[in-house]
Amino acid sequence: MTQHIVQYSGGIGSWAAAMRVAEQHGVENLVLLVADCRAEDPDLWRYVAETSRYFGIEPVVVADGRDPWQVFRDVRFLGNSRLAPCSTHLKVNPCRRWVEANADPDDAILYVGFDHTEQRRIPGTRNGWAPWRVEFPMCDEPFLTKGEMLQWSRDIGIEPPRLYAWAEHNNCSGLCVRAGHRHWAKVLQNAPLLYAEAERKEEEIRAEFGKDVAILRERRAGASRPLTLAEHRRRLQRDSAASAPPQALREAG
Numbered sequence: 001m002t003q004h005i006v007q008y009s010g011g012i013g014s015w016a017a018a019m020r021v022a023e024q025h026g027v028e029n030l031v032l033l034v035a036d037c038r039a040e041d042p043d044l045w046r047y048v049a050e051t052s053r054y055f056g057i058e059p060v061v062v063a064d065g066r067d068p069w070q071v072f073r074d075v076r077f078l079g080n081s082r083l084a085p086c087s088t089h090l091k092v093n094p095c096r097r098w099v100e101a102n103a104d105p106d107d108a109i110l111y112v113g114f115d116h117t118e119q120r121r122i123p124g125t126r127n128g129w130a131p132w133r134v135e136f137p138m139c140d141e142p143f144l145t146k147g148e149m150l151q152w153s154r155d156i157g158i159e160p161p162r163l164y165a166w167a168e169h170n171n172c173s174g175l176c177v178r179a180g181h182r183h184w185a186k187v188l189q190n191a192p193l194l195y196a197e198a199e200r201k202e203e204e205i206r207a208e209f210g211k212d213v214a215i216l217r218e219r220r221a222g223a224s225r226p227l228t229l230a231e232h233r234r235r236l237q238r239d240s241a242a243s244a245p246p247q248a249l250r251e252a253g
């Protein structure tokens with residue numbers, strides 16, 4: 001019997017993909033393959049547990065054992081939007097090892113939860129997983145927006161992961177090194193303690209490497225240079241103080 005293996009990230013896209021796979025093939029040979037990056041929001045595991053119960057199966061959880069920061073230390077490279085070694089070490093490699101040990105390329109299909117706006121990622125993902133076949137159920141019609149997927153989850157009685165209240169993705173507690181300036185501004189606004197933790201860890205790595213490295217970059221006078229989370233925070237706080245109404249007006253209001 002063909003195995004149907006969903007790369008189950010704890011995000012809404014991979015859940016919706018698993019729903020479509022289950023609707024089409026049943027759950028008998030369904031595998032929910034989750035990579036534990038040791039950095040997830042605890043509510044991601046609540047969602048994985050509740051949705052797995054809904055399917056009536058136990059998820060398969062694989063883990064490298066390190067978190068992204070430990071990977072950066074080990075490979076002597078701080079991940080950023082262009083290169084994120086954490087993804088390779090903590091997600092791709094553990095999942096690949098599990099698939100190689102447990103799935104026959106001639107009798108297994110992998111599924112990834114990209115939606116129709118992410119179709120450009122399909123060729124690279126297919127190449128990366130060869131010789132296994134990979135399908136993308138959420139790239140099939142009817143196309144669903146993220147909001148529609150979140151509502152679908154609510155409709156079956158499962159509250160979506162709480163991170164979606166302010167973040168686009170439910171990964172690494174919102175502290176993804178691939179994210180840009182705007183996302184990190186949202187982290188500062190919605191999860192200031194997590195931002196502070198990431199800022200501290202970035203500073204530790206800069207000190208350890210003895211190099212001017214940062215997760216973010218900025219362009220100044222035509223040149224690209226690292227922008228630390230500390231500096232990004234200071235600018236955001238300065239901008240927000242500058243746009244706040246004067247004290248007298250606040251009190252009057």
Ligand code: SF4
Nearest residue numbers: 084086171172176177
């Ligand atoms: S979600 Fe971001 S930080 Fe976490 S492992 Fe993937 S690329 Fe790295």
